[in-house]
Amino acid sequence: MIVITTPTGNIGQQVLEKLLDSGETIRVIARDPSRLSARARERLEVVQGSHSDREVVDRAFEGADSVFWVVPPDFQANNVETRYLEFIRPACEAFKNREVKRVVAVSALGRGWPKPAGLVSASVAMDDLIASTGVSFRALTMPSFMDNFLRQVEPIKNLSMFYSPLSGDLKVPTCATRDIASVAAKLLLDSSWSGSGSVPILGPEDLSHNDMAQILSEVLEKPVRYQHIPFEAFKASLIKSGASESMATGMVDMMMAKNEGLDNMEPRTAESTTPTSFRQWCKEVLKPAVLR
Structure with a gap:
């Protein structure tokens, strides 16, 4: 069972x-x-x-x-x-x-x-x-997760942008x-x-947020840009959305660690490389959500 x-x-x-x-x-x-x-x-x-x-x-x-x-x-x-x-x-x-x-x-x-x-x-x-x-x-x-982009459908749809406190040039895995x-x-x-x-589980490739913006632009057939925001603004947005102080701090600490290379610690292998690319996921999941 x-x-x-x-x-x-x-x-x-x-x-x-x-x-x-x-x-x-x-x-x-x-x-x-x-x-x-x-x-x-x-x-x-x-x-x-x-x-x-x-x-x-x-x-x-x-x-x-x-x-x-x-x-x-x-x-x-x-x-x-x-x-x-x-x-x-x-x-x-x-x-x-x-x-x-x-x-x-x-x-x-x-x-x-x-x-x-x-x-x-x-x-x-x-x-x-x-x-x-x-x-x-x-x-x-x-x-x-690639699926976290579903939380940003509205800014992608209405403002042609998405945001994060991560460096725009940092290449990281997503799955x-x-x-x-x-x-x-x-x-x-x-x-x-x-x-x-x-x-x-590392997905098939490492991409920066600037890379992702380019892919989103091509999939959605309109310019989409990446907007970097300071960690303080990121934390304030979480609290405004209803997160507790502890949860907002935990999210900030996690994103700071990712920005310093946490997600790049694990060497990519054939076994850890999974098939769904960011481009494929955007075509099959994000695009329908944005166009809805």
Whole structure:
């Protein structure tokens, strides 16, 4: 049996779709089962509730061979690392008590980074806590997602620009969530692996934000520019959008680390190179959203 958390989230939903026809028994933890597709509801078991709840995960992990784990975002969290660790603690107890064999979790690149890195540091701490249970574990370690551009549809559409505090010339990897889901599904269906480790997912190429602006311009057939903004303005925009001081600081620390090379620490290999290019993703996902 495979258990999927966040089955209606961006990555979790795609993992679920890839597993529905696998022949495996699938169980999901969902706060609101009505958000699951009718096709999904016909083919899986549902445990309703939050996967931060001790009773919910204990019930959901009974008989589970593999678990797909994601900590959902909480932009009002009072402490970023505490949020990650307190959210995962009940699940870690259930991994042991229910003798779960394998866990695949969404994490981030950055292990070994010498400075505070906000959400990245919290993800690494979460990975360590999961690994300490003795369960066979794979942390999917990623750079920024291409899908984050969907948050900037309005400025791209109305102002022909997108913004970030990263240097416009810094070439970094990015990956598509569809590729993360493909890697996760493959691991969840594979019963041969054991031990603890990471699986980097780097996309097919390193691009700067200026490179991305050029690609966006070509795909959308209109000029699109990259607007660099100071970290102070980035933090202010997060707080204005409803983020807590701690979450805004965590986001800034993460972006500062990325700007200093955090996402470039992992050497690219054939195994870590995933297929969806930024240009392809823009054509298939972003362009329809901008034109909608």
